Every structure is written in C-alpha cells, then in structure tokens.
Amino acid sequence: xxxxxxxxxxxxxxxxxxxxxxxxxxxxxxxxxxxxxxxxxxxxxxxxxxxxxxxxxxxxxxxxxxxxxxxxxxxxxxxxxxxxxxxxxxxxxxxxxxxxxxxxxxxxxxxxxxxxxxxxxxxxxxxxxxxxxxxxxxxxxxxxxxxxxxxxxxxxxxxxxxxxxxxxxxxxxxxxxxxxxxxxxxxxxxxxxxxxxxxxxxxxxxxxxxxxxxxxxxxxxxxxxxxxxxxxxxxxxxxxxxxxxxxxxxxxxxxxxxxxxxxxxxxxxxxxxxxxxxxxxxxxxxxxxxxxxxxxxxxxxxxxxxxxxxxxxxxxxxxxxxxxxxxxxxxxxxxxxxxxxxxxxxxxxxxxxxxxxxxxxxxxx
Amino acid sequence: xxxxxxxxxxxxxxxxxxxxxxxxxxxxxxxxxxxxxxxxxxxxxxxxxxxxxxxxxxxxxxxxxxxxxxxxxxxxxxxxxxxxxxxxxxxxxxxxxxxxxxxxxxxxxxxxxxxxxxxxxxxxxxxxxxxxxxxxxxxxxxxxxxxxxxxxxxxxxxxxxxxxxxxxxxxxxxxxxxxxxxxxxxxxxxxxxxxxxxxxxxxxxxxxxxxxxxxxxxxxxxxxxxxxxxxxxxxxxxxxxxxxxxxxxxxxxxxxxxxxxxxxxxxxxxxxxxxxxxxxxxxxxxxxxxxxxxxxxxxxxxxxxxxxxxxxxxxxxxxxxxxxxxxxxxxxxxxxxxxxxxxxxxxxxxxxxxxxxxxxxxxxxxxxxxxxxxxxxxxxxxxxxxxx
Amino acid sequence: xxxxxxxxxxxxxxxxxxxxxxxxxxxxxxxxxxxxxxxxxxxxxxxxxxxxxxxxxxxxxxxxxxxxxxxxxxxxxxxxxxxxxxxxxxxxxxxxxxxxxxxxxxxxxxxxxxxxxxxxxxxxxxxxxxxxxxxxxxxxx
Ligand code: SF4
Ligand code: SF4
Ligand code: SF4
Ligand code: FES
Numbered sequence: 001x002x003x004x005x006x007x008x009x010x011x012x013x014x015x016x017x018x019x020x021x022x023x024x025x026x027x028x029x030x031x032x033x034x035x036x037x038x039x040x041x042x043x044x045x046x047x048x049x050x051x052x053x054x055x056x057x058x059x060x061x062x063x064x065x066x067x068x069x070x071x072x073x074x075x076x077x078x079x080x081x082x083x084x085x086x087x088x089x090x091x092x093x094x095x096x097x098x099x100x101x102x103x104x105x106x107x108x109x110x111x112x113x114x115x116x117x118x119x120x121x122x123x124x125x126x127x128x129x130x131x132x133x134x135x136x137x138x139x140x141x142x143x144x145x146x147x148x149x150x151x152x153x154x155x156x157x158x159x160x161x162x163x164x165x166x167x168x169x170x171x172x173x174x175x176x177x178x179x180x181x182x183x184x185x186x187x188x189x190x191x192x193x194x195x196x197x198x199x200x201x202x203x204x205x206x207x208x209x210x211x212x213x214x215x216x217x218x219x220x221x222x223x224x225x226x227x228x229x230x231x232x233x234x235x236x237x238x239x240x241x242x243x244x245x246x247x248x249x250x251x252x253x254x255x256x257x258x259x260x261x262x263x264x265x266x267x268x269x270x271x272x273x274x275x276x277x278x279x280x281x282x283x284x285x286x287x288x289x290x291x292x293x294x295x296x297x298x299x300x301x302x303x304x305x306x307x308x309x310x311x312x313x314x315x316x317x318x319x320x321x322x323x324x325x326x327x328x329x330x331x332x333x334x335x336x337x338x339x340x341x342x343x344x345x346x347x348x349x350x351x352x353x354x355x356x357x358x359x360x361x362x363x364x365x
Numbered sequence: 366x367x368x369x370x371x372x373x374x375x376x377x378x379x380x381x382x383x384x385x386x387x388x389x390x391x392x393x394x395x396x397x398x399x400x401x402x403x404x405x406x407x408x409x410x411x412x413x414x415x416x417x418x419x420x421x422x423x424x425x426x427x428x429x430x431x432x433x434x435x436x437x438x439x440x441x442x443x444x445x446x447x448x449x450x451x452x453x454x455x456x457x458x459x460x461x462x463x464x465x466x467x468x469x470x471x472x473x474x475x476x477x478x479x480x481x482x483x484x485x486x487x488x489x490x491x492x493x494x495x496x497x498x499x500x501x502x503x504x505x506x507x508x509x510x511x512x513x514x515x516x517x518x519x520x521x522x523x524x525x526x527x528x529x530x531x532x533x534x535x536x537x538x539x540x541x542x543x544x545x546x547x548x549x550x551x552x553x554x555x556x557x558x559x560x561x562x563x564x565x566x567x568x569x570x571x572x573x574x575x576x577x578x579x580x581x582x583x584x585x586x587x588x589x590x591x592x593x594x595x596x597x598x599x600x601x602x603x604x605x606x607x608x609x610x611x612x613x614x615x616x617x618x619x620x621x622x623x624x625x626x627x628x629x630x631x632x633x634x635x636x637x638x639x640x641x642x643x644x645x646x647x648x649x650x651x652x653x654x655x656x657x658x659x660x661x662x663x664x665x666x667x668x669x670x671x672x673x674x675x676x677x678x679x680x681x682x683x684x685x686x687x688x689x690x691x692x693x694x695x696x697x698x699x700x701x702x703x704x705x706x707x708x709x710x711x712x713x714x715x716x717x718x719x720x721x722x723x724x725x726x727x728x729x730x731x732x733x734x735x736x737x738x739x740x741x742x743x744x745x746x747x748x749x750x751x752x753x
Numbered sequence: 754x755x756x757x758x759x760x761x762x763x764x765x766x767x768x769x770x771x772x773x774x775x776x777x778x779x780x781x782x783x784x785x786x787x788x789x790x791x792x793x794x795x796x797x798x799x800x801x802x803x804x805x806x807x808x809x810x811x812x813x814x815x816x817x818x819x820x821x822x823x824x825x826x827x828x829x830x831x832x833x834x835x836x837x838x839x840x841x842x843x844x845x846x847x848x849x850x851x852x853x854x855x856x857x858x859x860x861x862x863x864x865x866x867x868x869x870x871x872x873x874x875x876x877x878x879x880x881x882x883x884x885x886x887x888x889x890x891x892x893x894x
Contacts, residue, residue: 042617048660243413273453284421289446301802355833
C-alpha cells in the first residue's frame with residue numbers, strides 16, 4: 001500500500017499550494033509548472049522561484065505548449081532541488097532523454113497527474129477556453145475520454161505516470177473541484193511533503209483506472225486501424241506523407257529527437273546537380289527538395305522505439321499530417337521487439353545500445 | 366512598373382489558362398534549350414502540391430499545376446536544394462510566384478543558388494491562398510484560386526494576409542513573365558525580361574515583338590491599390606510590434622518550434638544559431654536567472670529568437686508569408702516580419718530580390734550613409750545620459 | 754512485356770568477413786550476379802539503417818548487409834548491434850507494408866566464398882521475381 005495525502009481543495013489549487021509550500025519551506029529552490037502568461041490564456045512553462053509567482057500557475061492545464069522534457073534537459077542537472085509538474089508522457093520523454101545523457105533526475109521532485117489527455121494547441125488557441133476545459137473536466141471526472149483531446153492521447157495507455165515521485169489523482173475523480181489526492185510513490189515524496197498535510201495509506205483507484213484503460217485501448221485499436229498503411233505500402237506512405245513540406249517541425253518539437261543538428265539537415269545527404277541529373281534520366285521526374293520519405297523513415301529508424309506518443313509532432317505539423325499516430329504505431333512495434341516500454345525505467349538502456357547474444361537467431365543466415 | 370521597355374508576345378488561351386501554359390512549357394522542354402522544368406504538381410492525396418523537376422514532356426500535360434493555389438514550399442527552397450552545391454550542366458526553367466523569384470535572387474546573392482543555367486518564369490500573382498485552406502478543403506481552394514486567375518482578380522481578401530498588400534506581385538527579376546493582369550483575357554501575354562527570356566520564348570515558337578503597354582498600365586494601377594492596402598495594413602501592424610509589451614503579446618502563444626524559420630526561404634543555415642549549443646548555457650544558469658527574477662519562461666529565449674531572426678534576415682525578407690503558413694499557433698509572423706523588413710530595407714533603399722545585380726546591404730557599406738544613426742549617437746553623447 | 758529487368762542490389766559488406774568472402778568467391782571463380790554492387794564497410798555495424806533506407810528509396814531493388822558470424826565480429830559485438838537495428842528496420846517496413854523482403858542480412862565469413870556466391874544468387878533470384886522496386890518510378894518520394 002502506498003502513502004497518500006489528501007487535501008480539501010480542488011486539484012489545481014492543491015498542486016499550487018503544494019508547490020508554494022515547497023518553495024516557502026525552502027525544500028526546493030524552484031518549481032517548473034505551466035502558467036498563464038496573459039489574460040487571453042497563453043501558456044508557457046515557468047521556472048519559478050518565488051511563491052507569489054505561482055498566482056498564475058495552472059499546473060494541471062490539459063494543454064502542452066511544448067513537451068517539457070526538452071526544457072527539463074536545459075535546466076538539469078541541478079545542484080539545487082527543484083519540483084516539476086509535468087504530464088506522464090513528458091516525464092517519459094525526459095526519462096528517454098536521460099538515457100541519452102540529456103539531463104538528470106537528481107534533485108528533481110516529479111509530480112504528474114493521472115492524465116485525462118491534452119487538448120490540441122490549435123483547438124486551445126482558437127476555441128473558447130472556458131467551455132473547452134469545462135467539457136473536458138466533466139468527462140475526465142466521469143472517467144470518460146474527453147472529446148476534445150489529441151487522437152494519440154485518446155489512444156494512450158500510459159496515462160498513469162510511471163516514475164513520478166508524486167501522482168496527482170485526476171482521472172475518474174468525481175470530487176476533483178473539492179479535494180485532491182496525492183499518491184506519494186517515493187521516500188523523497190514522503191519527506192518533501194512532510195508538514196504539508198497528514199499522510200495515510202492509500203492508492204489510486206484500480207477499478208476506475210482499469211475501466212478507463214479499456215476505453216483507451218479500444219481507441220488505440222481504432223486509431224491504428226485508421227492509419228491505412230497496411231493495404232498500400234509505398235503508395236500509402238506517400239498518401240500520408242506526400243504533402244509534407246519538409247519543415248522538420250515534427251522532429252524539433254519531439255522530446256526524443258535531441259540532436260542539435262539532425263542528420264537529415266546536415267550535409268551528409270546533399271547531392272550535386274549531376275547526381276540529380278542521373279536520377280532524372282532514370283525517373284523522368286523527381287521531387288525537390290528531395291528526401292521527403294527518407295526523412296520520416298530515417299527518423300523512425302533512429303527513434304521510434306523511444307516514441308512516447310505525446311502527439312507534439314501532430315500538433316505542430318503545418319501540413320496536417322497525423323505524424324504522431326503513425327509514429328506511435330510504428331514505435332509500439334519496434335519497442336515490442338525488445339519488450340521495451342519507453343520512459344518506464346531510467347536505468348534501462350535504450351535498445352540500440354545493448355543486445356543479447358541469444359536473440360533474433362532467425363535474422364541473418 | 367519598370368523603367369526599361371519590355372517586349373512580349375501572345376498566344377491564344379485554349380482550354381483554360383493552365384492548359385495553355387502547359388503547352389508552352391512543354392514546347393520549351395522539347396526544344397534543345399531546356400533540359401528540365403521545375404513545377405508544382407498535385408500530390409496523390411490531392412490536398413497539396415510538391416515541386417517536381419520534370420524531364421519527360423508527357424508529364425507536363427498530365428501532371429503540372431503551373432499556377433498552384435497554395436505555396437506549400439517556397440520555390441526558392443526547391444531550387445536551392447538543386448543547386449546549393451554549385452552548378453551542373455542541367456538547364457532548368459522554374460515556374461514561380463514573384464516572391465519565390467525574389468527569394469531565389471536573395472539566395473543566389475547568398476551563394477545558395479546558382480542561376481547560371483536557370484530560367485526563371487513568373488506571373489502576375491493574385492496572391493496565394495493559406496496552406497491550411499488546402500488541407501481543409503482541397504477542391505474548393507483550388508477552384509477559388511482558378512477563379513481569381515480567370516477573373517484577373519487582384520483584390521481578393523481570401524489570399525494570405527501579406528499577399529493582400531504585396532506590391533511586388535508583378536514582374537521582377539524573372540527571365541520570362543506571364544502578364545496575367547493584361548486586359549486581353551483571350552490571350553496569354555508572355556514577356557521577356559532578359560536575353561535568357563527571349564531565347565526561351567523563341568524556343569517555344571513565340572514571336573516577341575510587342576510592347577505590352579496596356580499590361581504595364583494595368584499593373585501600375587493594381588500596384589497603386591496595393592500600396593494603399595499596405596499603408597492600411599502597416600497601420601494595424603504597428604501597434605502589434607511597437608514596444609516590448611506589444612511585441613511580447615503578439616508572440617505570446619509562440620512555442621519555440623522554429624517552423625517559421627525552417628519554412629523561410631531566406632533562413633538557409635542548416636543549424637540556426639538559436640538552435641545551436643552556443644545559444645544555451647550551463648544548466649545551473651537557468652535557475653540562477655530565475656532566482657534573480659522570480660521566474661523565467663521556458664522554452665527559453667522565444668522572443669529573442671524572433672528579434673534575432675529579424676536582425677539576421679529582415680533585409681532579405683520577401684514577404685512571402687511562408688512563416689505564417691507554417692506556424693502551428695497562428696501567429697501572424699509574416700505581417701510582423703514584412704513590416705519590420707519594410708523599414709530595414711528602406712534604410713538602405715533596398716528591395717529584397719528585386720534586382721539580381723545589387724549586393725545585399727550587409728555585404729557593403731558607404732561612408733556617408735545612415736546619417737540618422739550618426740546624429741543619434743551624437744546627440745546621445747552630448748546628453749551624456751549615464752547608463753546604469 | 755517491356756524491357757528486361759536487370760536488378761540492382763546494394764551490398765554493404767564488412768571488410769573483415771563478407772567482403773573478404775566476396776573476394777574469395779572472385780578468386781575461386783565462383784559466379785555471382787552482376788546485380789550485386791558491393792560497398793566495403795569496416796564493420797556491419799557501420800551501416801546505419803538510414804543507409805539501407807536511402808538505397809531502397811533511391812531505387813535499389815535489394816539491399817544486403819553482410820557481416821561476420823555472431824561472435825566473430827572483429828570489434829567483438831558490432832554485428833549484434835547490426836542485428837538489432839536490422840530487426841528495427843524490418844519491423845518498420847513491416848508496419849508500413851513496404852517490401853521488407855528487399856532487405857537481407859547475412860553472416861558470411863572470410864572463408865565462405867561459396868556461401869557468398871550462393872546468398873547473392875538466391876537473393877538476386879528472389880528480387881528478379883519480385884520485380885523492380887516501385888521507388889524507382891515514383892516521383893513523390
Ligand atoms: S511537421 Fe509536418 S510538414 Fe513539417 S516535416 Fe514534419 S511531417 Fe513534414
Ligand atoms: S520572414 Fe516570412 S515573409 Fe519574410 S521571407 Fe521569410 S518566410 Fe517569407
Ligand atoms: S512557427 Fe510560430 S510557434 Fe513556431 S517559433 Fe515561429 S512563431 Fe513561434
Ligand atoms: S567486423 Fe565484421 S561484422 Fe563487425
């Protein structure tokens with residue numbers, strides 16, 4: 001049985017109170033949280049060090065302006081303790097980054113909600129925010145999958161954070177506006193929250209989460225079926241990625257793609273005119289800039305097994321390509337080869353760094 | 366629109382503007398002047414276009430959409446990918462919008478495009494429709510654009526915001542230009558802008574002996590209206606960018622994805638300074654900075670990115686609007702950049718991409734220029750206002 | 754029927770084993786198809802999956818990696834990594850229903866000239882049956 005801490009305030013306020021407590025008692029020097037930057041509801045991640053700065057914090061806001069894993073890489077390792085409130089897939093993304101030596105969890109207290117999903121940026125910016133979040137929470141409280149969330153969120157099975165020190169119970173919490181349950185998953189969580197409230201034994205409600213998981217699994221099946229590669233092969237791929245404008249926004253916002261200069265933007269694959277000319281002779285016609293599919297297939301081969309399905313790539317794609325849905329599907333299959341779950345365990349190596357002598361005997365003859 | 370006299374020729378429009386154009390282009394490909402055409406082609410999913418380099422004349426008639434409704438990739442970028450490593454023997458004719466030609470000229474000045482074997486073809490552009498229109502409703506978008514072309518409508522408010530006040534919508538540095546604004550709508554007017562252009566037109570069998578004065582008059586009058594539009598637009602943009610708070614507010618939804626920069630034809634660096642190691646500091650720095658201020662915003666330096674980009678490239682901004690198309694959070698990036706670019710370019714009496722000969726302003730200097738700055742420093746000195 | 758199909762197969766061969774095996778096949782006057790275009794690499798693990806993808810998308814009808822037998826890699830474990838990466842790439846091709854049979858991984862030691870010739874013959878036959886890679890003709894790639 002885990003330890004649990006309950007407050008008699010709504011979830012958002014309770015998380016802010018906890019952050020304030022941590023800052024005021026100097027248990028941490030800074031907190032990372034979503035916050036509103038203006039009255040029209042623009043959001044950023046604030047790294048805040050004074051508790052009065054928390055007035056505009058909206059730690060549980062179901063929007064992801066950027067996958068926080070990238071910012072966590074920027075501000076860690078840290079000598080001074082900090083607390084961060086991030087979504088489960090952001091945490092998983094950061095764990096994957098740490099495996100690539102892009103940051104550290106030392107001195108970081110992680111808080112993460114059971115996640116009801118994230119509203120696409122575009123929807124959040126264009127629609128009435130009050131109605132959006134009202135409808136969203138109505139469904140989340142009922143343990144339903146909110147209408148408005150990203151397709152990959154609907155299909156996400158990992159909405160319970162895997163490695164958070166503190167889990168904030170959100171999904172299926174009928175009384176989300178009047179009370180909040182924090183599950184303390186680590187000794188660090190227990191000692192850091194000491195003095196904030198009384199701790200008892202308790203845990204997330206397995207039945208509620210299980211029911212919710214079933215709904216997500218169903219959505220996942222539907223999503224994967226809607227990606228219609230199976231029938232079409234190369235043509236199917238062009239059908240989906242043919243309108244890609246090659247902006248590479250998808251890889252820049254990806255928490256896994258940490259390279260400062262992506263292989264596909266480097267000089268490695270530049271061609272002389274004469275080479276284009278040769279290809280042109282053979283094909284009669286070719287695309288410029290070249291390498292549209294090459295980029296996506298190449299990226300899949302480099303990172304798909306670590307894809308956390310956060311959906312950031314779909315959000316930023318100017319060509320409205322369902323990048324995340326495809327990568328999630330591909331990634332599940334490549335990760336499954338190694339029984340790997342991205343973001344589950346920070347001490348596990350990424351599959352391409354290790355091997356077993358006994359595996360894949362059927363490959364190579 | 367320009368001082369030197371141009372000459373042109375006409376062919377009757379049969380089966381629509383595009384089909385007529387395809388024929389001309391096909392002829393050029395069959396001649397021994399041009400080895401390949403660079404043209405927009407509709408992608409198989411039907412909701413966008415890709416730049417295709419074509420050698421097979423049969424494909425031109427089957428596939429080409431020489432005047433595309435939207436501009437998914439700026440043409441200058443397509444041409445850059447072909448010739449950035451220098452020149453080959455391939456002789457290419459590229460069919461582009463005027464802002465794509467200007468982008469191309471800028472990139473050639475920046476040594477990213479080699480134009481030796483390239484013939485540039487442009488047309489009077491009614492404006493491009495927003496890219497998202499095409500993803501949302503491909504057929505309607507295409508029809509809407511064809512409507513603009515056939516009605517010779519240069520005042521549409523459906524086109525991208527920067528296109529609505531684009532004053533350089535007509536012939537610039539292109540070798541061949543298609544006078545879509547010409548009052549005679551039964552024929553296609555093709556104008557030569559250079560020796561290359563004349564050669565191209567005669568290769569397609571066209572007689573080029575006419576002074577297109579009616580077209581010039583028409584483009585002049587459209588331009589006058591566009592200048593008015595620009596003045597109007599700039600009045601609304603000014604309060605969006607002047608003063609730190611306003612600028613910050615305009616970019617308040619920015620997530621730091623840098624799509625705007627990677628879609629920009631001018632930003633050719635493989636690794637932007639703002640994405641490089643140099644632009645980030647030791648991890649401890651960020652918390653230290655937050656402690657001094659109470660808090661910092663992440664992803665870091667989002668506003669600095671935009672101001673930095675302006676300082677690096679606004680002199681070459683061609684107001685194509687690609688940055689706005691690419692922005693996932695609908696920030697009017699191109700309006701801001703066009704507005705600022707108009708000021709920086711004016712300071713050097715420079716118009717990005719307009720003429721091929723001029724060097725970009727940052728490559729040279731005159732001793733007696735920018736008197737204003739001189740005066741400003743002088744008066745600052747005399748006031749001796751001590752800085753903290 | 755149009756022109757006869759002459760397959761092209763890009764073969765990344767590890768210098769210590771497979772490439773030497775290919776040499777041996779040559780000096781032993783064993784026939785192997787001209788379709789094979791060998792590229793020498795220091796170790797099969799030098800082959801980033803991206804190389805295979807590029808060859809495939811640029812129209813290679815088949816792509817072969819040849820390395821030392823598991824346990825025999827000159828750099829001890831390079832080929833185990835190669836195997837994992839190959840598994841990843843196959844899975845991606847599989848998920849996308851791209852023709853994964855155009856990719857092949859073989860362990861061929863320096864002394865296995867005849868095996869090299871056999872693998873090449875088999876692979877070429879298979880590709881011959883599969884026909885040309887559709888990427889060869891697709892302008893939207
Ligand atoms: S964000 Fe979209 S358009 Fe840009 S590279 Fe990725 S898939 Fe292509
Ligand atoms: S800044 Fe925007 S409008 Fe200016 S050239 Fe670049 S993409 Fe075009
Ligand atoms: S494309 Fe939009 S969100 Fe992305 S960096 Fe540019 S302004 Fe910011
Ligand atoms: S040296 Fe042959 S596979 Fe590594």
